[in-house]
Each structure stands twice: as C-alpha cells, then as structure tokens.
Amino acid sequence: MIETQNLSRRYGDFTAVNGISFSVGDGEIVGMLGPNGAGKTTTLRMITGFLPPTSGRVTVAGKDLFESPREARRQVGYLPENVALYTEMRVREYLGYRARLEGLAGSEAKEAIGVALDRCLLTDVRNQIIGTLSKGYRQRVGLATAILHKPKVLVLDEPTVGLDPKQIIAIRELIRQLGRERTLLLSTHILPEVELLCDRVIIIDHGRIVAEGTPQSLRESWMGTPGVRVTIKDDPTGAGDSLAQVPGVMGVRPGPGAGMWVLDCEGGADPREEVFRTAVQQGWTLIELTRERGATLEDIFVRLTTNDAALAEASSTAAAASPAAPAGNQEVAS
Amino acid sequence: MSAVWATYSRELRAYFFSPLAYVVLFFFLVVNGIIFLNLISFLNDPRAAGGPPMGFFFNASWLMLIILGPVLTMRLVSEELRSGSIEVLMTAPVTEGQVVAGKYLASLTFYMFLWLPTLAYAGMIASYEDVDWGPVMAGYLGVFLVGALFLAIGLFASSMTRSQLVAAMMTAALLFLLFLVGLFEELVNNEVIKQALGYLNIWSHINELAKGIVDTRRIVYYVSATLFFLFLATRALEDKKWR
Numbered sequence A: 001m002i003e004t005q006n007l008s009r010r011y012g013d014f015t016a017v018n019g020i021s022f023s024v025g026d027g028e029i030v031g032m033l034g035p036n037g038a039g040k041t042t043t044l045r046m047i048t049g050f051l052p053p054t055s056g057r058v059t060v061a062g063k064d065l066f067e068s069p070r071e072a073r074r075q076v077g078y079l080p081e082n083v084a085l086y087t088e089m090r091v092r093e094y095l096g097y098r099a100r101l102e103g104l105a106g107s108e109a110k111e112a113i114g115v116a117l118d119r120c121l122l123t124d125v126r127n128q129i130i131g132t133l134s135k136g137y138r139q140r141v142g143l144a145t146a147i148l149h150k151p152k153v154l155v156l157d158e159p160t161v162g163l164d165p166k167q168i169i170a171i172r173e174l175i176r177q178l179g180r181e182r183t184l185l186l187s188t189h190i191l192p193e194v195e196l197l198c199d200r201v202i203i204i205d206h207g208r209i210v211a212e213g214t215p216q217s218l219r220e221s222w223m224g225t226p227g228v229r230v231t232i233k234d235d236p237t238g239a240g241d242s243l244a245q246v247p248g249v250m251g252v253r254p255g256p257g258a259g260m261w262v263l264d265c266e267g268g269a270d271p272r273e274e275v276f277r278t279a280v281q282q283g284w285t286l287i288e289l290t291r292e293r294g295a296t297l298e299d300i301f302v303r304l305t306t307n308d309a310a311l312a313e314a315s316s317t318a319a320a321a322s323p324a325a326p327a328g329n330q331e332v333a334s
Numbered sequence B: 001m002s003a004v005w006a007t008y009s010r011e012l013r014a015y016f017f018s019p020l021a022y023v024v025l026f027f028f029l030v031v032n033g034i035i036f037l038n039l040i041s042f043l044n045d046p047r048a049a050g051g052p053p054m055g056f057f058f059n060a061s062w063l064m065l066i067i068l069g070p071v072l073t074m075r076l077v078s079e080e081l082r083s084g085s086i087e088v089l090m091t092a093p094v095t096e097g098q099v100v101a102g103k104y105l106a107s108l109t110f111y112m113f114l115w116l117p118t119l120a121y122a123g124m125i126a127s128y129e130d131v132d133w134g135p136v137m138a139g140y141l142g143v144f145l146v147g148a149l150f151l152a153i154g155l156f157a158s159s160m161t162r163s164q165l166v167a168a169m170m171t172a173a174l175l176f177l178l179f180l181v182g183l184f185e186e187l188v189n190n191e192v193i194k195q196a197l198g199y200l201n202i203w204s205h206i207n208e209l210a211k212g213i214v215d216t217r218r219i220v221y222y223v224s225a226t227l228f229f230l231f232l233a234t235r236a237l238e239d240k241k242w243r
Helices: A040-047 A069-074 A091-101 A106-119 A135-147 A165-181 A191-197 A215-223 A239-245 A272-282 A297-314 B002-017 B019-044 B053-073 B075-083 B085-090 B096-126 B133-160 B164-186 B191-200 B202-210 B216-242
Strands: A002-011 A014-024 A029-033 A055-060 A076-079 A153-157 A183-188 A200-205 A208-213 A228-232 A249-254 A260-265 A286-291
Touching (some): A014 A040, A029 A040, A040 A055, A069 A076, A091 A135, A091 B002, A135 A165, A153 A165, A165 A191, A208 A297, A228 A272, A239 A260, A239 A272, A272 A286, B053 B096, B053 B202, B085 B096, B096 B216, B133 B164, B133 B202, B133 B216, B164 B202, B202 B216
Antiparallel strands (some): A200 A208, A249 A260
8 A cells, every 4th residue: 555665855965865665555554653753754644645744656556646646645644743733713614614624525525524524533622713622632632634535555754652641542442443444554652552542553763664573573573582580488499400400591690589489481481380380399489480581573673773873883784773682681670 | 736726725714813914904095094084185176277176185195005015015934934834834735836925815815805995985985076996997997017026026025034034124125125126217317228227116116006007017017026026935934944
C-alpha cells in the first residue's frame, strides 16, 4: 500500500532522512519508532506529499507521489504532529470545508461528515467552535478530517502526544478500530503504544532504519533469552557452582542480596524446573525463583538508538543494522 | 474548482469572523466620512473651483489602500504557515495555485465589500444635483484595479513569511515604494524617464479614471501586474516545500 525507495531528504547541509526503503502492506498497522529528531516526521511528510524528497520515490496505493500527486494524496488521510485547525469554525463547518477541499459534494459530503463525526465520537460537539475544544477533542477532529474522504491509507504522526491518560486510551482505541479497515502508518516515541497497536515496527535513528520486524521478532533477535533469578535462604556455600551445573544455564552471577543469584540462560531455555530439582537435592530453601522480565521494545529501542549514535560517529558504516549477540544479562528494571 | 471555492468560502468567513474586519471597516468608513464631509463643505464655498465631488473623493480616499492592503492580506498565508494548518491544507488534493486563487478572491471580495457603503455618498450627491455616473463608475474601476494589485502584492508577501507582522511591513514597504515611484514623475527632467514613471503613477491613474478617462493601457498594466504577483505568491508557496 505504501512503498518507499531509498527516500532521502536534506535541509540545507543537514540530512534528516538518509535512504529509507520500506513497504507497508494492505491492511497492516506499522509503527515508526525513533527518538526525537530521528526523521520520523520528515519521512511521514514525504509519504503524505507535503515535502518532496531530495531523492527517492514514494508510491501510495500504486500512485507515484511525484508523478500523480493529487491522485496519490486522495488515497491518504493525514494527522500531523501538531493538529492545526481553524479555531473560529465549528466542527461541522470545518469538516464541511474539508469535504469540499477533497472534492466531495452534496449528499456524498453529508454522509461522509456524518460517518466521520460518528466514528470519532464527535457528534455531541459537532456544533461547538473548535477553539473551545480540549486537546483530546481537537485530536479527534484531526482524525475525523483524516478519515473523511475514506482514504485507503492513514498516516498518523504521534497521535497521542500531549494528551492526558484518559484521552490517550480513547484515541488508541479509536486508532485500533480505524486500523481494522485500512492501512495505517503511525509514528511515536511512546513504546508501549507500538506494542499495543502495531503488527510491525520500523525503528529509525539518524535518518536510517536501524531495525524492522514484529515486536516479537525484534525482541528475540535483539535481546536473547531472559535470565532467571534465584534466592536461596541462608546463602549456602558452593551454591554458585551447583547452579552453574544446571542444564540450560550459561553463566551465574551473584545478585544484589545475600543468597541471590542471576542465571544467564542458553537461547530459548527455561531452567527453572532444573533449578528447583537441584535445590531439593542440595537441601536448599528456595525463597525466590523468577524468570526476569523479557526484553521490552524499550530496551531494544534504547540499545539501538544509543549504540547507534556512538557507532555512527565512530564509523559511517551501517553495521548497526545487524543483530548483536544475545545478551541476556540485563537486570530487572525497577 | 471545488478546491478554489472551498478555500474562498472559508477565507471569506474568516474575514467576517475576525474582529479585524470590523475594525478595518469602521476606520475605513470614518476616514472616508471625514474626507467626504470636508470635501462637500469645501466645494460649498462659493469661491471654490467646482468639480465632480466623487472624482475628488477617489483622489483622496485611495491613499488609504497603502494601509488597507497590508492589513487585509497579512493573515492569509502567514497564519497557516505559523499554525501549521498549511500541512493539512497542502496534503489535500489541491494545488498551490488553487489555494492562492481562493484566498485572493476572498480578500478581493472583502475589499469590494468595504467600498460598498461609499455608494451612499454618490447617492447623497445625486439627491442634490445631477451625477455623471460614467466617471463615478470609472472611479470605482480605478480603486478596484489599484486595490486588486495591492492585495496581490500583500498575498505574495504573506506567502513569504510565517510572521504576519513581517508580511504587513513588507507589503507596506512595497506599496509605498510603488506610490513614491509614481510621484517621482513630477521630479524628473529626463523626458523618457518621466514618461516611464508616468506609466507607474497610481495617483494620476486614479485621477484619470475618476475623470472618466478609461485607458486600456492602465487596465492591462494593473491586471498583468496583479497576475504577476499572484504567480509569485504561488511560487513562494511551492518553494516553502523545498526548504
């Protein structure tokens, strides 16, 4: 549905986006993740036709954005990062204006406005002046504008930024519903959002794609198998050596407290059962036996974007794009 | 076409929904009223050389356009650039030309609306003496042509910057320059330059038209200059993308 080839964009000497190629399939929900200034907004602006790329191509629903910009734009609904609306208009009037701008008229426009108001739960405020609406409602008006002309593709730039938690939940629910019927590309730097909403993630940093895949596959290829935490009462001597003998355990490190150990595990292994048997054999009293929290996207994100910044400075090669060796030795965060 | 209409109607609404429009309308009428009042009392003096009141009126009143031009146009594009609404506007299936056309026609409509109440002056005069309607109509044509050019210049300036203040100052400077260049006609001795400046002298154009002399060269000049600045405005808007 969306196809980008080697997309680049420079602002003067600064390269905001540097050779990004990806595609989004029909009906997919793809999240674009990256720290501030990574090039997310620039990429989305090129896909919506607001910014022409310095080089590369964008195709939306089979239409090249450069060759047939108007046909391509017709297929895209866009919610920019800052939803700027004409504050002096009423919601209904604003949607009417947008409908005319999209070339809808008469009963077709009326029906489209009704659907958009309904889907975005704006029917109650349809006669209100936009300037008097809260940020959450304005975001919904922005979304209503984006879906008004029934586009095949929806592009949302940080749709929940600046909203309160309750509004965030409501907008996410709305996005999830909208994503069922169309192709959706959204950018965010809120990681749980991606896990909640997206089928696939593209991580961008310094204008390049540094990783791509489902949240699950990213987790596996980047963070390895989670470790196991064991606490044994009275801290018996030789416990560390005994634990190292347990099948599936690669390494043993002392934990932060007395009798506490952290086991690094082989790929895919879960040695908890074996640890329990060993404890019974040795006559230990087990107080704790927990599998550490698996890698979250947050961990991956922080690793990728911090490592990459250092790497990019050290050498200009895109070596960071290959998965690192499994490193399951992360501590449980808070 | 529907894109031009959509932009036009929304822009025209924006004029009437902003307090600025009413402030402008108010002062425009106050100043025009003062001009008209003084004009009539002056012409009532038996020692005064007579003449068509509306002709004198246009000659003085058009000067306000140097202030009116920036005020009416500064918001048009700058506001969209500043707030960021340009982003949703330009990602709709519209062209820069359509947006410029819609916004320009809205400002022109509002401008014509401002002049509407001054028809009452002509009506008042008509109730006391015979009015030669030809020169009056030509006078209105004059302020229409000059206004059309000034608004195009203002729209161009507004497309250049996200600051309304900068847009207004740029417009005022350009309009004042255009006004001055024409006045230099009187100061230059060189015949060729004098003639060239004469083509740019707005004041004499207004004067000429208010007398009822409709010269096609003037119409061609104003229409083509207007179109030129609208073209520049379109290019300025397109250029915004590339930086």
